[in-house]
Amino acid sequence: MWATTAAASTCPLRTAPRSTACAARCAASCSWSAGRPQLVTDQLGAIDSLVASWLPGSEGAGVADTLFGDVPFTGRLPISWPATAAQLPVNVGDAVYEPAYAYGWGLRTDSQRARLERAAAGPTARPGGSARGARRRRVVGEAIAPGAEARAVRLLVAASALLDGTGDQKLVEAGLVVSVVRDLAQAAVVAGGPGLVAASSSLTADAEHELMAGRAGASASLLAQVAGVGLIESTTTLRLSHGRAVFGEPATALVRVSAPRVRRRARSRSRRTA
Numbered sequence: 001m002w003a004t005t006a007a008a009s010t011c012p013l014r015t016a017p018r019s020t021a022c023a024a025r026c027a028a029s030c031s032w033s034a035g036r037p038q039l040v041t042d043q044l045g046a047i048d049s050l051v052a053s054w055l056p057g058s059e060g061a062g063v064a065d066t067l068f069g070d071v072p073f074t075g076r077l078p079i080s081w082p083a084t085a086a087q088l089p090v091n092v093g094d095a096v097y098e099p100a101y102a103y104g105w106g107l108r109t110d111s112q113r114a115r116l117e118r119a120a121a122g123p124t125a126r127p128g129g130s131a132r133g134a135r136r137r138r139v140v141g142e143a144i145a146p147g148a149e150a151r152a153v154r155l156l157v158a159a160s161a162l163l164d165g166t167g168d169q170k171l172v173e174a175g176l177v178v179s180v181v182r183d184l185a186q187a188a189v190v191a192g193g194p195g196l197v198a199a200s201s202s203l204t205a206d207a208e209h210e211l212m213a214g215r216a217g218a219s220a221s222l223l224a225q226v227a228g229v230g231l232i233e234s235t236t237t238l239r240l241s242h243g244r245a246v247f248g249e250p251a252t253a254l255v256r257v258s259a260p261r262v263r264r265r266a267r268s269r270s271r272r273t274a
Contacts, residue, residue, distance in 0.1 A: 004107045005049050005190065031063060037081045041100055049107070052077075069109075074179075076106035076208065092205045102201040104208025105186065112180045119159075119176040123169055149184070153229040156181050161217025174216035178223065182207070185226035200226045 027048040032038060035055050044050070051073075053063045065071040080090045081101035090099050108115075156177055163174035182204070189200050197203065203222045210219035224231060 004101060004105060029067065031067065037079065039082065039085060041083050044100075066109075072108065072110035073106070074108050074110060076104050077101055079103060080205070081105070092202070092209065097199070097202045097205070099201060102208075103205040104182075104211075105204065107186070108179055108183060112183065115176040115179060116156075119173045122173040150229045153181055153184065153224050153227060154231055157217065157220040157224055157231060160220035163216045164214060166214035171211075171214070174211065174214075174219075178207075178211055178216055178220050181220045181223040181227065184229075185223040188227050195228060197226055197228070 028046070029049045029051055030040075030043070030047045031051045031053050032040070033053050033055060037052075040050060051063070051067065052075075056063055062071075066073050080092060080097075080099040080103045082088055082090045083098065083100035087096075087098070090097070092103050160174060160177050160181070163170055163177060165171075165174075185200075185204055185207075188196060189204070203226050207219040207222035207226075210216075210222065221231060
């Protein structure tokens with residue numbers, strides 16, 4: 001089940017005579033049942049959210065469970081949702097990639113904290129496991145703790161990198177951690193504005209590909225870029241050649257930008273001959 005938010009406006013259902021009472025209390029959600037994406041760009045201003053239930057067949061109860069909040073939305077688009085008929089076909093890697101919703105886009109309604117706690121308690125990070133799993137458990141725990149959003153994102157990117165791999169359980173846990181960074185990236189795309197990075201749709205789509213390929217760290221890094229979070233913390237200091245600068249007289253200023261050193265561990269490989 002896939003869902004996304006849309007700009008809130010006047011919904012045709014709200015203006016109908018029978019919907020007067022609902023208009024004051026209810027949000028308008030459009031549930032779309034079809035086997036492929038439809039052009040909905042001209043309708044987004046009239047609804048609060050769009051739900052793609054695809055072709056549920058006899059399992060319509062699954063649609064109702066999410067709409068009424070019994071089960072959270074967690075789905076992501078397995079395709080690129082076109083914005084106009086003129087851009088069809090639209091695929092990741094196009095010279096101009098500007099779909100209505102990028103590959104991998106999807107609104108999640110479950111708690112971010114619950115996702116991270118589940119990832120931290122997963123089989124690959126349980127006590128008694130590998131040192132890598134223990135480190136991930138610690139990093140995720142620090143990200144959950146109250147603090148600045150940018151620092152939390154950097155910690156989540158570090159935790160995602162510790163989940164690189166294609167094992168089934170690892171992909172599940174990596175998806176939980178990366179999903180929190182995806183939430184922030186999608187929020188930045190929806191907000192738009194001059195601060196949004198260029199080609200944000202391509203970056204979020206590439207992030208989905210990296211995640212599916214088992215490169216969770218690279219996926220989270222791309223999403224952090226869209227969210228506007230730099231992954232390297234730096235400190236800038238300014239020093240003048242004189243303790244006091246006099247207006248109109250020349251002075252020399254020294255600007256120093258420092259960042260934490262990244263330690264690289266060299267791995268030695270031994271070759272075994274038959």
